[in-house]
Amino acid sequence: MEKIINKDLSQYRRLLYSDSPSYSGIVAGDCKGDVWVDNILNPTLALVYSFAVGGYSIMGDTSDVTVYSDFLDFLRQKLFVELKSKGVDCFEFSVENKKTEDHILKLFSNESMNKEYEYSYRKSCYNKIKEINQYNIIPVDQEFIRQLLAGKYDNTEFLSERLLESWGTYEQFFAKSIAYVATFNKSIVAVIVGTARYQNVISIDIETIEEHRKKGLAFALTQYFVNDCVDRGLIAQWDCVESNIASRKTVEKAGFKFMKKKPYYWFSI
Template sequence: MIYEIEKENFNSIYSLLDDTMDNIEVKAVIEGINPGWIFVDSIESPQTAMVWSKGIQGFYFVGDENNPKFNNYISNFIDEEIKPRAMKRNLNQFEFSGETEKWCPILEEIFGDRDLNKSKQYIYRLNTDLWNDYEKRKLEDGFILKKIDKELLNNKRIKNLDYIISEILRWWDSCDDYLDRTFGYCILFEDKIVNYCICDFGYDNIRPMGIETLEEFRRKGLSQITTEAFIETCIKNQLSPYWECMESNIASRTLAEKLKFNRERIYTLYSFPFRSK
């Protein structure tokens, strides 16, 4: 059987985590920093857990990867319990990874009868020594760099406030929660947000970034400029910026390396479409 645990008991799975891994997505959910749900093999003494992060819209498997009390039931649980909840959130696929690569053969066996897609994710950390010599990019005329603060989020002159608000609410419980906990930057052009770099979630001193540019304003270096501001704020506050992207996202990988990030780790990401009835 698989059980959902209450938020006040989320910290019961801390003992399942591998100390050699950052686990920031999982820890952000456990600590209530970012919303999510946790499912285990036992309420009283969990050995294996599946963590669902609302913002990432993905799932993480942690703990004992060879636990039949969990492994034998999780596939049906996903079909019967997770799928209906996910579909209400407009998710049509189950995206997941194991805490370590030890999980990979187990997950491939459990979900071997699915239309399983397999890809790689890259994780980068800033090389602060190289950043000290980095020359920041200049903003073109007509564009304005702004910190995402209460004043900006209440500025009725901005034509597409929902562009940034909807992204904040994807990751955080509210805009106030976001503003209380972290920071971000955006670029305005003619009272329109055309690019942003926000902190999606975080744990301890680690601050991951979420970056997006409106399609018609791409290839102007806007992501580079908002990310530079984000990095500067991290350094000033003794925080560690964290970059993650798909192996296939060449533009993101190129920008990370331009901004003096070093690739730290690669892990395997899986997904499959939910089964139709």
């Protein structure tokens, strides 16, 4: 497997999946992430890492058993060694193609495999905005970033890390994505960020600081975000694991429609 640096792989359709914008956007070169392929000139299998997801996706398909053998060697001899050196003790992944998934699970048949389903939802119609009086809901535009960099807010990393790890630069974020924040006094206490985009679908990352949870901020931010997506002709996609009951309740309350579920795997390395 070879790592791709700043290369658009959008012409390789077998590596792209319209229902997986978090990873397809990285493969297509629309957002930031790491990509390794079996063959730079004609890739059939790709390993993609997303900062926002915090895991890997295996994309593409091939009937060549040597590709899978080489892929396993790459993982054990290189990637797992690098992960361990960084203090990472498990490998988390999903597989976009069912036939590829069967091959990958056979490769890891000797591992103590864990599995949980990830649920995906989408929405592409307007919400009725519900205001929360004690908080300010603010779009992340160029003026907001100027204020952020000027030190107006106390916890800038809560937002900036998500934007830069997903898009590389603020300019790329403005060109491709959307974000909103909830502020309380001088603090950013909740964020909703489009962390990836493939075609006209944007993946959502949303988080609220612990002491401000259960006050409706996630729901309010989602309303603003979705309405902005509709205005721009975009579709919001919300992915969450089955065990995250709070996230599932919020997305269903916000009127998102269930689209699919797929397994997510992990094992110790």
